[in-house]
Amino acid sequence: MAPGTTTTVPLDEIQLSDPAFWTADRDHREATFRTLRDTPGLQFYDEWVFEDSPFAPGPGYFALARHEDVFAASRNPQLFCSGGGVNIGDLPVELNEFYGSMIAMDDPKHFRLRNLVAKGFTPKEVAKVERYVTDKAKGVVDRMLEANPSGECDFVEWIAAPLPLQIICEMMGIPASDTDQIFAWTNVILGAGDPEYGGTYENLMKVSLDIFAYAQAMGEDRRANPRDDLTSVLMAAEIDGDRLTPQEFGSFFILLVVAGNETTRNAISHGMKALTEHPDQRDLWYGDFETHTKTAVEEIVRWASPVIHFRRTATADTALSGQTIEAGQKVVLFYNSANRDERIFTDPYRFDVTRPLTPAQVGFGAGGPHFCLGANLARREITVMFDELRRRVPDLRITGEPAYLESPFINGIKRLPCAWG
Ligand code: HEM
Numbered sequence: 001m002a003p004g005t006t007t008t009v010p011l012d013e014i015q016l017s018d019p020a021f022w023t024a025d026r027d028h029r030e031a032t033f034r035t036l037r038d039t040p041g042l043q044f045y046d047e048w049v050f051e052d053s054p055f056a057p058g059p060g061y062f063a064l065a066r067h068e069d070v071f072a073a074s075r076n077p078q079l080f081c082s083g084g085g086v087n088i089g090d091l092p093v094e095l096n097e098f099y100g101s102m103i104a105m106d107d108p109k110h111f112r113l114r115n116l117v118a119k120g121f122t123p124k125e126v127a128k129v130e131r132y133v134t135d136k137a138k139g140v141v142d143r144m145l146e147a148n149p150s151g152e153c154d155f156v157e158w159i160a161a162p163l164p165l166q167i168i169c170e171m172m173g174i175p176a177s178d179t180d181q182i183f184a185w186t187n188v189i190l191g192a193g194d195p196e197y198g199g200t201y202e203n204l205m206k207v208s209l210d211i212f213a214y215a216q217a218m219g220e221d222r223r224a225n226p227r228d229d230l231t232s233v234l235m236a237a238e239i240d241g242d243r244l245t246p247q248e249f250g251s252f253f254i255l256l257v258v259a260g261n262e263t264t265r266n267a268i269s270h271g272m273k274a275l276t277e278h279p280d281q282r283d284l285w286y287g288d289f290e291t292h293t294k295t296a297v298e299e300i301v302r303w304a305s306p307v308i309h310f311r312r313t314a315t316a317d318t319a320l321s322g323q324t325i326e327a328g329q330k331v332v333l334f335y336n337s338a339n340r341d342e343r344i345f346t347d348p349y350r351f352d353v354t355r356p357l358t359p360a361q362v363g364f365g366a367g368g369p370h371f372c373l374g375a376n377l378a379r380r381e382i383t384v385m386f387d388e389l390r391r392r393v394p395d396l397r398i399t400g401e402p403a404y405l406e407s408p409f410i411n412g413i414k415r416l417p418c419a420w421g
Contacts, residue, residue, distance in 0.1 A: 007030070008038065009028065009031045047088055049089060061088060065338070067344040073331055074362075075368045077368055084311075095208060101255040103255055113244075117237070121374075125230065129377060133384045134384055140385075154416065163268070165261050188207040190407070264378045266412050267300055268381075268385055294357070299353050302355070308408060310333055312330070333366065
């Protein structure tokens with residue numbers, strides 16, 4: 001049965017912590033979250049750890065599957081904080097230095113850092129990026145066409161991955177010769193758990209050290225020799241005499257290159273797949289691009305929900321949807337499920353490039369202090385990439401099944417065959 005009709009999974013068969021759940025077929029995943037949305041209260045699940053992890057699993061978490069609950073937790077940071085960590089499992093102390101960036105902080109520390117780094121996302125900085133997003137998208141399509149005269153290739157390798165990678169590297173001032181290395185590192189970090197990317201704790205640790213050392217060296221260099229890049233802006237940014245410490249810059253660098261790379265790529269891939277499967281929507285958008293772009297891009301992010309979840313920790317005893325939550329307990333905000341909530345979205349399993357902008361989809365977060373800093377950049381990249389594709393290769397289509405990333409965190413597509421002509 002197609003997902004989103006009336007399919008559900010019995011509550012006692014649901015096990016979100018089993019890695020096999022996240023590799024099982026997608027219809028089963030959708031039906032599971034539908035059951036969770038339809039079941040009053042909240043369900044509690046165990047945590048998962050790497051097989052080779054030296055740590056015991058944590059105490060478990062409540063799963064927030066309804067839009068209303070995700071929204072409430074996201075917008076009440078005093079009661080549902082980020083400082084306890086934003087991944088389901090607690091970050092081992094050794095990894096804290098690398099991943100303890102602003103996404104896992106609360107005010108006033110978060111406010112101070114967000115203000116500092118917002119200097120890199122001012123209209124002036126984003127305008128600079130605008131100029132080269134178009135050039136880069138042209139270059140990406142040129143290369144795909146030149147290298148694949150047969151009229152078929154892997155969409156992720158040639159289209160979806162290179163654009164966000166090149167943009168974030170250019171923004172940060174990372175030399176073109178290092179982009180492949182950055183790509184490989186971010187794949188390991190967000191592919192943690194997928195055997196194809198190493199999938200072990202040891203490997204994650206090694207890559208974390210390498211990328212952190214790379215970032216720190218770059219930060220120190222730009223503090224001494226500023227250039228026209230975001231790293232230099234960030235290293236020079238000052239608020240009330242505060243500057244980013246090398247450690248703060250290192251973990252922010254990791255956050256930015258990972259977030260800038262591994263999310264937009266998947267939105268573009270899921271978007272192309274959805275347009276192939278819904279040719280009427282593709283004709284509508286491609287036929288009147290300007291009119292439909294704003295809603296189409298938001299619909300692609302809703303449809304893809306590239307980030308599946310983030311976690312919060314209750315700071316005091318409270319309740320959500322009638323469920324008592326004690327201080328210190330974890331809640332996990334499932335954006336994928338909130339974005340399919342039948343109570344909020346009319347016919348949520350219909351891909352509709354004209355879907356109204358309100359109620360808002362929550363792919364970039366459900367509001368509150370951590371709302372995606374790169375949302376406008378990501379929207380721009382998605383727009384420019386599809387504009388380039390519809391003008392240059394309007395019949396490009398997905399021709400086979402995707403190879404999905406094995407991850408409970410990122411709704412990733414590793415490979416996706418496509419053809420044109
Ligand atoms: C389609 C693409 C993207 C998606 C779906 C996405 C999704 C998200 C989500 C769900 C959050 C957490 C929101 C919250 O907790 O309320 C987030 C935060 C963040 N994102 Fe994105 N993101 C995308 C692209 C980007 C890009 C391109 C960048 C940077 C170049 C970026 C940088 C960040 C940063 C720095 C944060 C942390 C903000 C904070 O803690 O204050 N993201 N993103």
